[in-house]
Amino acid sequence: MIHIKRLQEDGADVIALVGEIDASSSIELDLAIAKSVGEGFTKILVDCSALEYISSAGLGVFMSYIEEFKDRNISMVLFGMSERVLNTFSILGLNELLKIGKDKGEAKQLIS
Amino acid sequence: MNYQYKVGCSIENLKGVRDFIRTSLKKHAVPDLAVSEIVLALDEMCSNLMIHAHHCNPDDLFELHIHVTQQNPIVFEIIDDGTVFDINQFHEPELNNIIHEKRKGGLGIRLVKSIMDKIEYQKSSGRNICRLTKSVNFQ
Numbered sequence: 001m002i003h004i005k006r007l008q009e010d011g012a013d014v015i016a017l018v019g020e021i022d023a024s025s026s027i028e029l030d031l032a033i034a035k036s037v038g039e040g041f042t043k044i045l046v047d048c049s050a051l052e053y054i055s056s057a058g059l060g061v062f063m064s065y066i067e068e069f070k071d072r073n074i075s076m077v078l079f080g081m082s083e084r085v086l087n088t089f090s091i092l093g094l095n096e097l098l099k100i101g102k103d104k105g106e107a108k109q110l111i112s
Numbered sequence: 113m114n115y116q117y118k119v120g121c122s123i124e125n126l127k128g129v130r131d132f133i134r135t136s137l138k139k140h141a142v143p144d145l146a147v148s149e150i151v152l153a154l155d156e157m158c159s160n161l162m163i164h165a166h167h168c169n170p171d172d173l174f175e176l177h178i179h180v181t182q183q184n185p186i187v188f189e190i191i192d193d194g195t196v197f198d199i200n201q202f203h204e205p206e207l208n209n210i211i212h213e214k215r216k217g218g219l220g221i222r223l224v225k226s227i228m229d230k231i232e233y234q235k236s237s238g239r240n241i242c243r244l245t246k247s248v249n250f251q
Contacts, residue, residue, distance in 0.1 A: 057159070
């Protein structure tokens, strides 16, 4: 079960993920990112501080946008991950392929 | 100790599967990070089974057994009677291809193989048993 909240800050779209993302809920993450892109945001911050769990289905959603974001000059930074969630990204080295900041401040620096 | 969980093949039930694994392993001083990796691998195996072998039919049931003592390895068995999908026979796509083709799948099997020590398949009384083993540093 995942709750997704969006708010705008300094021209960036902040997508906050609350709960767990698995095969039954990864579609909601996909829709939220697609909506942000559809509304024309080129800076997307993903707040993972209340993300308790992410399965490969959720990792796959982030991976699927890497190429498109490069082509369209859209920048995305994830931040606020717990050690557990960060470890999930690290097992396959996805932490090297995605931009990940420690907190919102660092994420804002990484995105500009 | 043996722990058993029987559940229908609806992906809405994955949360219950994860909670069962966490609760069982935490009774045996398995470190948190190891628990979270095991949960990740088994979530992947169970969601694959629900989606590909049982087309998310909630009336199809499968069982997850956990055998855990203070000695390694911990043994997990996923038992069902659907079509077997042997992940050892599956060549997972390269990460670069996953990015390039904008695929949303393909990461899961790579994760399972990175996390688990061994994955074996066996038939017993007409049922499929997928046995995964993992050694951890008990706290």
